[in-house]
Amino acid sequence: MSDEQPTVLCLRFCRIGGGQPDSAAYEGLLALLGAFTPVVEAAPPDGALADVGGSLRYFRQDAAGLASVIRVRALALHGVDCAIGAAENPMLARMAARQAAPGTTFVVPAGGAAGFLADRPAAALDGVGTATARTLCGYGLDSVGRIAAAPLATLQRITGVRAGRDLWERANGVDRTKVLPNAAARSIAAERSFPRDELDPEQHRRALLSLTEELGARLRGEGQVCRSLAVTVRYAGRAGYETLTRSRTLPEPTAHSAALTSLAYRIQDSFGLQRARVRGIALRAEGLHDAERASRQLTFDPVDERARRIEAVSDRLRARFGPQAVKPGRLAA
Known part of the structure; x- marks a missing residue:
């Protein structure tokens, strides 16, 4: 097993036949993830992030294999299917999960962020909404690959100093956030x-x-x-x-x-x-x-x-x- 591999899973839960899991099922799914890793971050009402970096060697699985085991248990115990994204950081894992269909795992290999992101539209990046994407497209920056290739100073002139740096880092696959363990979000x-x-x-x-x-x-x-x-x-x-x-x-x-x-x-x-x-x-x-x-x-x-x-x-x-x-x-x- 290679030491360089995805260690973050993003899971989207859905009931068989469609619909989100109810609150009881959702709490059960978080507990299920807790059996694999203590680093589980709830993303209600139908998602979660899990850092499995310390679990892969213990379970003798790569990220895709561990995701398959989790999916089987979720189906058997809670009647809930999962679409799972696996990547080296939370942002890439979330984007990968959006590419995965229920019952599948989409893996972004370690070091493969550039290839995964290059052809995606600007709006696919976290934090880039319709208005920002429209502005970026007006400068010819209509894909993540083109944003990543643009000089940092150019992006900062277009979007502002802090926003420009955040945008450049995301386009280059950099995400400084971590998976933070927490309970199901309260209200x-x-x-x-x-x-x-x-x-x-x-x-x-x-x-x-x-x-x-x-x-x-x-x-x-x-x-x-x-x-x-x-x-x-x-x-x-x-x-x-x-x-x-x-x-x-x-x-x-x-x-x-x-x-x-x-x-x-x-x-x-x-x-x-x-x-x-x-x-x-x-x-x-x-x-x-x-x-x-x-x-x-x-x-x-x-x-x-x-x-x-x-x-x-x-x-x-x-x-x-x-x-x-x-x-x-x-x-x-």
């Missing part, structure tokens, strides 16, 4: 109740805005980001009070209040309860993990950047003068 929640059944949609909107502001501030204060939001509405129905819950995943993990509010509003609109007599609204931020390990989509939107700077200042004022020191004008009345 935080907040709730607003009305003193009586509330018919006014504007009051429903205000309550939801106050919730996203509260959770956003809590997340930022704790150095966390969330992957998804769940909105629960309690309203008067024909047989008494009923509850309705719906969740959606954010485009990227974030603690930015504006992004949380936008998604929460879309979830609320999907309920179709414009005329409902609402007694309470709850919001839950799910899939929490450290903000320092979250990749943020590069952006050229000055409005978004200004909003984030204002948000940072507001957080400092709240920390000094109390949580009610700064709040949106819509909540001031």
